[in-house]
Amino acid sequence: MPFGCLTPGEKKDYNNPSEVTDKYDLGQIVKSEEFCEIFRAKDKNTLKMFTCKKFLKKDGRKVRKAAKNEILILKMVKHHNILQLVDVFETRKEYFLFLELATGREVFDWILDQGYYSERDTSNVVRQVLEAVAYLHSQRIVHRNLKLENLVYFNRLKHSKIVISDFHLAKLENGLIKDPCGTPEYLAPEVVGRQRYGRPVDCWAIGVIMYILLSGNPPFYDDMEDDDYDNHDKNLFRKILSGDYEFDSPYWDDISDSAKSLVAGLMEVEQDQRLTAQEAINHEWISGNAASNKNIRDGVCGQIEKNFAKAKWKKAVRVTTMMKRLRAPEQSDSLASSPVPGASTGPFTPSITPVPPADASEVTAASTEALVMLQVPDSQSAPGTIVPDSPADVTETRQELSKHPHKHRRIRMARQTCTHMHAHAHARANTPCEYAAGMMIRNLLNAPPSILQRYCSITS
Incomplete structure (x- = not known):
C-alpha cells in the first residue's frame, strides 16, 4: 500500500497520478464535502467497488491536515463496525483514500421502510455503535462527530451490520482536548461550555442518537420561528448545558424504563459520571432482554418525518465552521493583550479557555453567550481569531x-x-x-x- 510521505521519518516519495488511474477506475463525483470529493471507484483487477475520497492540497492547510488526520486514524483501527481503509496515495497535488464501500441505507431510511420496529431493533443498532466506540476508546481515539448521518448499513441484506464513517474529526486523546468541534445538536455540555474534554463526548452523542431512535425527536429543541436563529442557538446550547430534556408524553409512553435509564446514563451532564461505552454495553437493555419487542414504528416514523421536514435540528455544518465565527465575549480584551502561554493559536482553536463563573446559572449564561457572539475577520487580531x-x-x-x-x-x-x-x-x-x-x-x-x-x- 503506497503511503507517500505519510510515515514519520520517511523521505518524501510522492505517488505518480498514473499509479492511481492504473489501479482504479474513478467514476463521477458522488458527493462533495467541505474537505474532499467522494467518488465510486472500481479496482481494475478485482472489479471490486470502493469509496474514494480525494483531498486537494491547494485547498489549504486545513484540508491537508484533515486528510493526514483521517489517514493516521484509519490506519490504526480495524473493527467490523468501522469502514476500513484499503489504499492510500499521495501525489504532489492530492491525497486519495480508498475505503470499503457501504451500499446500505442510513439508519433513518431503514426505519422508515420497516413494517415493524421495536426497542430491540434500536438496541441492536446502539449495541453495534457502542462496540465500535468502545474499541476506539481502547485505542484512545475520540471520534468527536458521532451522529445518525454517519451510521449506515454495510449492505442491503436483512441482517447487515452497522458501520461508522467519517473520521476526519477523530483525534488521539493525548491529554484532554480543547478545540470545539462536532455537530451542534450532538454536542456534549463540556464542549458547549468550552471545557477540556475527552472520550465521554462520544458517549453523550450515542445517548442523543438513542433518544432520537426511540422517539423520532431530538432531545434538545425549541419552538422558535424558523427565522429566529439567534434565539434558537441560545436555547439549544442552554438546554444542552443544563441537560434540559424530558421523556415527554406521548412519545415515550411505550418505551421501557430500562431504555430510559440507559439514555439518562449516557446523557449525564457531568462527564466523569457519564456511562462509558463498555459500561453501556453491559447494561441490561443492551446485553440482556430488557428491550421491549412492542411495535413503536408509527410513533417514531411520524416524528422522524415531521422533524426531517422541518430540518430545525439537522444542519449540514460542523460546529468547527460555526466556532470560527463564534467566540466568548470575555476573550475579546484578554486575547488582544496577553495570550496564554502554551495555548493553541490555530484558526480552529480558541487560544484560551475561559474560567467559568462559580455559580451554575452563570456558567450556563456565560457559555451560551460564548457560543453566539459573531467572530469578525481581522488581520490585526490576536491569535485564535480568523485571518x-x-x-x-x-x-x-x-x-x-x-x-x-x-x-x-x-x-x-x-x-x-x-x-x-x-x-x-x-x-x-x-x-x-x-x-x-x-x-x-x-x-x-x-x-x-x-x-x-x-x-x-x-x-x-
Missing part, C-alpha cells in the same frame, strides 16, 4: 469558481455574508472585504443557503 486568505488565494479561488457557473447563487450569497461581516467589524475591519469574500466563498460555497441565512442573517 482571511491572501490575495493569491482569492485569485486562485476565483479561477476555480469560474469553472462552476451553477454555483453563482451561492457565490453571491457568500459575498453578501462577507459584506454583513464587514459592516459589523466597524473600526476593527482593517482587512479588505474582498479577502474575507475569498475566505467565506471557500468555506461556505458547499453549504446550503439555509446555513448562510441562519448564521449570517441574510436573505436570498
Whole structure:
C-alpha cells in the first residue's frame, strides 16, 4: 500500500497520478464535502467497488491536515463496525483514500421502510455503535462527530451490520482536548461550555442518537420561528448545558424504563459520571432482554418525518465552521493583550479557555453567550481569531469558481455574508472585504443557503 510521505521519518516519495488511474477506475463525483470529493471507484483487477475520497492540497492547510488526520486514524483501527481503509496515495497535488464501500441505507431510511420496529431493533443498532466506540476508546481515539448521518448499513441484506464513517474529526486523546468541534445538536455540555474534554463526548452523542431512535425527536429543541436563529442557538446550547430534556408524553409512553435509564446514563451532564461505552454495553437493555419487542414504528416514523421536514435540528455544518465565527465575549480584551502561554493559536482553536463563573446559572449564561457572539475577520487580531486568505488565494479561488457557473447563487450569497461581516467589524475591519469574500466563498460555497441565512442573517 503506497503511503507517500505519510510515515514519520520517511523521505518524501510522492505517488505518480498514473499509479492511481492504473489501479482504479474513478467514476463521477458522488458527493462533495467541505474537505474532499467522494467518488465510486472500481479496482481494475478485482472489479471490486470502493469509496474514494480525494483531498486537494491547494485547498489549504486545513484540508491537508484533515486528510493526514483521517489517514493516521484509519490506519490504526480495524473493527467490523468501522469502514476500513484499503489504499492510500499521495501525489504532489492530492491525497486519495480508498475505503470499503457501504451500499446500505442510513439508519433513518431503514426505519422508515420497516413494517415493524421495536426497542430491540434500536438496541441492536446502539449495541453495534457502542462496540465500535468502545474499541476506539481502547485505542484512545475520540471520534468527536458521532451522529445518525454517519451510521449506515454495510449492505442491503436483512441482517447487515452497522458501520461508522467519517473520521476526519477523530483525534488521539493525548491529554484532554480543547478545540470545539462536532455537530451542534450532538454536542456534549463540556464542549458547549468550552471545557477540556475527552472520550465521554462520544458517549453523550450515542445517548442523543438513542433518544432520537426511540422517539423520532431530538432531545434538545425549541419552538422558535424558523427565522429566529439567534434565539434558537441560545436555547439549544442552554438546554444542552443544563441537560434540559424530558421523556415527554406521548412519545415515550411505550418505551421501557430500562431504555430510559440507559439514555439518562449516557446523557449525564457531568462527564466523569457519564456511562462509558463498555459500561453501556453491559447494561441490561443492551446485553440482556430488557428491550421491549412492542411495535413503536408509527410513533417514531411520524416524528422522524415531521422533524426531517422541518430540518430545525439537522444542519449540514460542523460546529468547527460555526466556532470560527463564534467566540466568548470575555476573550475579546484578554486575547488582544496577553495570550496564554502554551495555548493553541490555530484558526480552529480558541487560544484560551475561559474560567467559568462559580455559580451554575452563570456558567450556563456565560457559555451560551460564548457560543453566539459573531467572530469578525481581522488581520490585526490576536491569535485564535480568523485571518482571511491572501490575495493569491482569492485569485486562485476565483479561477476555480469560474469553472462552476451553477454555483453563482451561492457565490453571491457568500459575498453578501462577507459584506454583513464587514459592516459589523466597524473600526476593527482593517482587512479588505474582498479577502474575507475569498475566505467565506471557500468555506461556505458547499453549504446550503439555509446555513448562510441562519448564521449570517441574510436573505436570498
